[in-house]
Amino acid sequence: MTNTALTSNAPDLETLKKWDRLHQIHPWAAIDSWRGYDNMFVDSADGIYFWDGAGKRYIDGPGGMWCSQIGYGRKEMADAISDQVIKLPFTSPFTNSTQPSAILSKKIADMAPGDLNNVFFTTGGSTAVDTALRTMQYFNNRRGLPEKKMIIAREKGYHGSTYLAHSVTGKERDKSHFDFATNLVQFLPDVNPYIRPDGMSIEDWCDAKVEDLREMIKQIGADKIGAFIAEPILSSGGVIVPAKGYQMRTWEICRENDILYISDEVVTGFGRLGHWFASEEVFEIIPDMITCAKGLTSGYLPLGACIISDRVLEIASQGDEPSAFTNGYTYSAHPVSCAAALKNIEIFENERILENVRNVSPHFQHRLKDLMKYDIVGDARGMGLLGCIECKAEDLEAERSLGSKIDEACEELGLLVRPLINMAVFSPPLIITIEQIDEMFDILEAAIIKVENNL
Numbered sequence: 179m180t181n182t183a184l185t186s187n188a189p190d191l192e193t194l195k196k197w198d199r200l201h202q203i204h205p206w207a208a209i210d211s212w213r214g215y216d217n218m219f220v221d222s223a224d225g226i227y228f229w230d231g232a233g234k235r236y237i238d239g240p241g242g243m244w245c246s247q248i249g250y251g252r253k254e255m256a257d258a259i260s261d262q263v264i265k266l267p268f269t270s271p272f273t274n275s276t277q278p279s280a281i282l283s284k285k286i287a288d289m290a291p292g293d294l295n296n297v298f299f300t301t302g303g304s305t306a307v308d309t310a311l312r313t314m315q316y317f318n319n320r321r322g323l324p325e326k327k328m329i330i331a332r333e334k335g336y337h338g339s340t341y342l343a344h345s346v347t348g349k350e351r352d353k354s355h356f357d358f359a360t361n362l363v364q365f366l367p368d369v370n371p372y373i374r375p376d377g378m379s380i381e382d383w384c385d386a387k388v389e390d391l392r393e394m395i396k397q398i399g400a401d402k403i404g405a406f407i408a409e410p411i412l413s414s415g416g417v418i419v420p421a422k423g424y425q426m427r428t429w430e431i432c433r434e435n436d437i438l439y440i441s442d443e444v445v446t447g448f449g450r451l452g453h454w455f456a457s458e459e460v461f462e463i464i465p466d467m468i469t470c471a472k473g474l475t476s477g478y479l480p481l482g483a484c485i486i487s488d489r490v491l492e493i494a495s496q497g498d499e500p501s502a503f504t505n506g507y508t509y510s511a512h513p514v515s516c517a518a519a520l521k522n523i524e525i526f527e528n529e530r531i532l533e534n535v536r537n538v539s540p541h542f543q544h545r546l547k548d549l550m551k552y553d554i555v556g557d558a559r560g561m562g563l564l565g566c567i568e569c570k571a572e573d574l575e576a577e578r579s580l581g582s583k584i585d586e587a588c589e590e591l592g593l594l595v596r597p598l599i600n601m602a603v604f605s606p607p608l609i610i611t612i613e614q615i616d617e618m619f620d621i622l623e624a625a626i627i628k629v630e631n632n633l
């Protein structure tokens with residue numbers, strides 16, 4: 179496919195940049211330098227590549243934002259979306275149902291582990307998390323346990339940007355000057371094995387992290403705790419892979435203490451680790467709720483879901499008084515988004531994309547770990563098609579700038595990564611081949627060498 183810069187009848191790139199600076203507020207905009215800052219203009223995309231407004235090609239290292247699983251430029255996706263728009267673009271999910279949403283709910287129920295058979299569609303990941311947490315509150319109110327609502331979350335966890343999802347997010351830098359609820363949540367300390375004390379084994383670190391949860395439950399009291407929310411891998415926190423066995427042991431503790439386990443699979447769901455969902459297949463847990471979004475439509479249209487177990491829903495449906503599940507959005511189960519999700523799943527199946535992830539991940543992880551040979555790379559970690567390098571330098575200020583320096587050097591060479599302080603994160607489209615993985619890591623290595631030499 180050839181790509182031409184910007185549609186011919188659009189204003190020129192400089193005008194667009196000016197309008198963008200003057201009128202558009204982007205998520206996480208650096209508000210103090212906002213008017214002076216240009217976001218990259220992305221004009222078109224195909225496969226694992228995209229082109230900027232000036233026609234330069236890049237590998238999409240972050241895969242959109244952990245979401246472009248099937249890659250870009252899918253004509254069959256465009257047709258599925260367009261067919262659904264013509265047939266039925268919208269109907270109210272409060273009173274009506276549609277063919278795509280009914281089929282999709284059945285497919286997701288079949289993919290999800292255990293008795294997670296009930297799908298509540300949302301507009302994205304934050305609203306899926308919000309729904310899961312509100313469901314926990316509703317569940318405990320319905321069973322006459324209104325005191326049992328505290329949420330346990332973790333430092334470095336990211337769960338979204340609604341008030342509730344933001345409140346359970348444990349990334350200090352993300353809290354900035356917005357308000358959030360502090361009385362609803364308690365945070366466990368960082369689980370990142372990279373920060374364990376020198377000489378401590380990974381097994382002892384795992385024991386200590388599990389003990390953190392036990393201790394917190396003891397302190398607060400299980401009768402006051404409603405849920406534990408956890409990403410299987412803390413992605414936006416820097417692709418933190420907890421020590422082996424951590425997920426299973428914390429899940430067992432939650433079950434022993436009648437605490438709902440919410441697995442936030444907004445990133446790990448839909449193929450990132452080679453399975454529809456990672457909770458059971460990779461980490462051997464069957465949560466009470468799973469949240470997902472992003473890869474559900476491969477980013478072609480917005481959609482999220484909160485998948486709830488039969489057990490939770492059955493208990494919530496038995497109460498003294500009649501009750502409605504008053505949670506939802508105008509665009510819950512949007513038929514066009516559901517049609518996109520169905521086409522996405524069909525493409526996954528036809529092209530055996532989950533198998534591709536399982537086949538190419540060892541090479542991806544091998545190239546990633548190999549980056550540890552560079553002095554500035556303190557840690558290289560990941561799983562499946564998720565990866566992160568954490569850089570180190572003599573002084574803290576230099577260290578903090580390393581993520582953006584690597585990003586800049588990569589950008590020059592035609593690779594986009596996601597910088598996070600001293601880290602660079604990547605999660606490319608799941609259709610990536612071994613050769614493209616090499617292309618990506620060759621650029622990354624060249625960028626690391628450049629940054630290291632300039633330090």
Ligand SMILES: Cc1ncc(COP(=O)(O)O)c(C=O)c1O
Nearest residue numbers: 302303304336337338442444445
């Ligand atoms: C684990 C996790 N949960 C929730 C969210 C929020 O999703 P959204 O941005 O679609 O609202 C994200 C977004 O990156 C995420 O990584």
